[in-house]
Amino acid sequence: TDEQVNFGIDDLPVRDELRGKSPYGAPQLDVPVRLNTNENPYQLPEPLVERIAERVREAARDLNRYPDRDAVELRTQLAKYLTDTSGHEVGLANVWAANGSNEVIQQLLQTFGGPGRTAIGFEPSYSMHALIARGTGTGWISGPRNADFTVDVEAAVQAISENQPDVVFITTPNNPTGNAVPPETVLALYEAAQAAKPSMVVVDEAYIEFSHGDSLLPLIEGRPNLVVSRTMSKAFGAAGLRLGYLAAHPAVVDAVQLVRLPYHLSAVTQATALAALEHTDTLLKYVEQLKSERDRLVSELRAAGYEVVESDANFVQFGRFEDSHTAWQAILDRGVLVRDNGIPGWLRVSAGTPGENDAFLDAVRDIKKEQS
Ligand code: PMP
Numbered sequence: 001t002d003e004q005v006n007f008g009i010d011d012l013p014v015r016d017e018l019r020g021k022s023p024y025g026a027p028q029l030d031v032p033v034r035l036n037t038n039e040n041p042y043q044l045p046e047p048l049v050e051r052i053a054e055r056v057r058e059a060a061r062d063l064n065r066y067p068d069r070d071a072v073e074l075r076t077q078l079a080k081y082l083t084d085t086s087g088h089e090v091g092l093a094n095v096w097a098a099n100g101s102n103e104v105i106q107q108l109l110q111t112f113g114g115p116g117r118t119a120i121g122f123e124p125s126y127s128m129h130a131l132i133a134r135g136t137g138t139g140w141i142s143g144p145r146n147a148d149f150t151v152d153v154e155a156a157v158q159a160i161s162e163n164q165p166d167v168v169f170i171t172t173p174n175n176p177t178g179n180a181v182p183p184e185t186v187l188a189l190y191e192a193a194q195a196a197k198p199s200m201v202v203v204d205e206a207y208i209e210f211s212h213g214d215s216l217l218p219l220i221e222g223r224p225n226l227v228v229s230r231t232m233s234k235a236f237g238a239a240g241l242r243l244g245y246l247a248a249h250p251a252v253v254d255a256v257q258l259v260r261l262p263y264h265l266s267a268v269t270q271a272t273a274l275a276a277l278e279h280t281d282t283l284l285k286y287v288e289q290l291k292s293e294r295d296r297l298v299s300e301l302r303a304a305g306y307e308v309v310e311s312d313a314n315f316v317q318f319g320r321f322e323d324s325h326t327a328w329q330a331i332l333d334r335g336v337l338v339r340d341n342g343i344p345g346w347l348r349v350s351a352g353t354p355g356e357n358d359a360f361l362d363a364v365r366d367i368k369k370e371q372s
Pocket of ligand 1: 037038099100101102103126171174175204206207230231232233239242243244
């Protein structure tokens with residue numbers, strides 16, 4: 001009806017800070033090769049699919065009951081995974097889980113941000129940090145980065161001292177640029193964030209399993225205001241599962257429970273995540289393949305004459321283009337979907353299967369040829 005057509009968001013009494021804004025929107029297009037959302041290109045192995053079915057069938061019988069509100073078994077297994085892979089011992093009390101690390105971040109901002117408080121990130125970085133800040137009424141401060149996308153320690157420390165944010169986000173490896181942040185930098189920012197008043201520092205390690213370097217998880221020891229956030233969406237190849245988690249001092253785990261919705265993690269989610277964790281070794285083998293494909297993308301892109309940011313993630317930022325949107329479209333016209341993150345001159349490609357990466361490399365070589 002006319003009434004429905006002529007009435008939109010801004011005609012509703014929505015909060016002022018949401019007016020004129022658009023939702024997070026990576027296009028979900030039906031294209032042969034989709035390398036735009038940093039997903040793992042490998043389907044789950046059949047034995048794991050079977051195990052998920054088994055675990056979910058068991059959980060299904062008890063769906064008349066609410067799930068384990070504290071997700072004790074799942075958090076215990078996540079703690080074991082973190083201990084095994086980082087060499088730093090963490091337990092149930094250090095780990096919290098939610099529906100994707102986006103929800104972990106939301107819970108952290110609901111707990112430590114909120115109206116009258118601020119959070120800072122060093123941009124370009126993961127755009128959802130700013131969007132979740134807005135959604136939770138937390139003021140957002142856009143911190144600086146160098147032209148080569150590394151964190152400018154001096155400028156970052158200064159931005160923290162001047163603004164005294166309540167929450168500091170450090171994404172390592174960074175999305176969309178792919179580069180890791182050295183531990184010394186994280187420590188310098190942590191110190192700066194404690195200098196004027198105690199602030200929380202959230203290290204977003206969504207892509208850490210793909211890194212050449214180690215997780216910063218051991219840094220939580222003796223630093224109760226440091227939180228490491230993780231996800232099963234990338235390395236575990238389970239973006240559809242929606243399972244993120246954090247490791248921190250037990251007090252942080254207690255604090256986020258003040259804002260979490262009761263029974264936020266469904267019994268089906270918990271069962272599925274537990275099945276996936278039983279198959280960690282197999283899933284991490286795919287990570288090794290993806291790391292070598294990522295390294296191949298970096299070297300082949302360079303050989304084809306592109307500029308590439310050093311990558312510790314399962315994606316690569318490449319350029320430069322006079323107009324990145326036109327380049328994005330030209331790649332799409334060749335059947336490959338990559339990501340335009342709105343960084344002038346640059347695009348981002350996720351590491352796919354060898355065949356998908358070949359298709360992408362053919363497309364970008366073809367475009368170079370046309371230009372010259
Ligand atoms: N952090 C970073 C840096 C990301 O790139 C992503 C996914 N794009 C997330 C967190 C959120 O992932 P999820 O909610 O799937 O765990």
